[in-house]
Amino acid sequence: VIFMRVFIIKLNRAFENFELNNLSENRMDLVARCVSSAFFLDHDIRRDVKLLLCFDNNKVVEISGEIRQMRPDERSIAGFFKGLLQGKRYNGIRFYEASFNDIIKRYKVFYVLDRKGRAIKEIRIDKPVFIIGDDLGLPDIEGKKISLGPLSYMASHCIVILNNHLDGVIYESA
Numbered sequence: 001v002i003f004m005r006v007f008i009i010k011l012n013r014a015f016e017n018f019e020l021n022n023l024s025e026n027r028m029d030l031v032a033r034c035v036s037s038a039f040f041l042d043h044d045i046r047r048d049v050k051l052l053l054c055f056d057n058n059k060v061v062e063i064s065g066e067i068r069q070m071r072p073d074e075r076s077i078a079g080f081f082k083g084l085l086q087g088k089r090y091n092g093i094r095f096y097e098a099s100f101n102d103i104i105k106r107y108k109v110f111y112v113l114d115r116k117g118r119a120i121k122e123i124r125i126d127k128p129v130f131i132i133g134d135d136l137g138l139p140d141i142e143g144k145k146i147s148l149g150p151l152s153y154m155a156s157h158c159i160v161i162l163n164n165h166l167d168g169v170i171y172e173s174a
């Protein structure tokens with residue numbers, strides 16, 4: 001059985017109006033890169049992924065592989081977020097109010113990405129549910145802490161590494 005991959009990103013910023021010409025202002029650049037890392041393959045979209053972006057004003061943007069007409073560049077992706085703020089709705093994107101704690105309560109098992117955790121290679125991933133921090137990091141969260149290595153990676157790059165790791169698990173056992 002292949003489980004849905006779930007990436008939960010805890011953002012330390014509010015989801016509020018922003019300029020498409022200045023994505024780094026509210027770190028929408030980081031948010032957009034997480035979307036691209038979670039879903040985009042070369043000419044394809046990963047269907048088995050769910051990305052939960054938890055903003056700190058209790059707004060959640062939940063994206064699934066049902067998204068259409070999104071391109072992998074940051075500006076195209078950010079355009080969807082701008083649309084959400086203007087009341088537009090899209091296939092594969094849910095937008096609602098919930099706190100980060102509400103979101104993690106949904107999952108019995110999850111892994112907290114932490115540079116100082118246990119090496120991912122030593123762990124058998126039961127359910128691929130991962131919590132990742134933004135540039136300001138994560139608070140101390142009760143859960144299984146896993147590390148991708150001794151260096152501190154960007155949140156979006158953690159997603160790429162995890163996706164590739166899970167691809168390997170599936171590929172090798174196929």
Ligand SMILES: C[S@@+](CC[C@H](N)C(=O)[O-])C[C@H]1O[C@@H](n2cnc3c(N)ncnc32)[C@H](O)[C@@H]1O
Pocket residue numbers: 112113114115116131132133134135136137138146147148149150151152153154155158
């Ligand atoms: C840019 S890093 C956070 C940097 C922040 N200044 C800190 O020290 O916590 C973003 C997130 O990626 C994850 N991360 C970064 N490097 C990692 C690693 N080597 N192993 C596991 N997770 C990592 C963590 O969840 C982290 O909160």
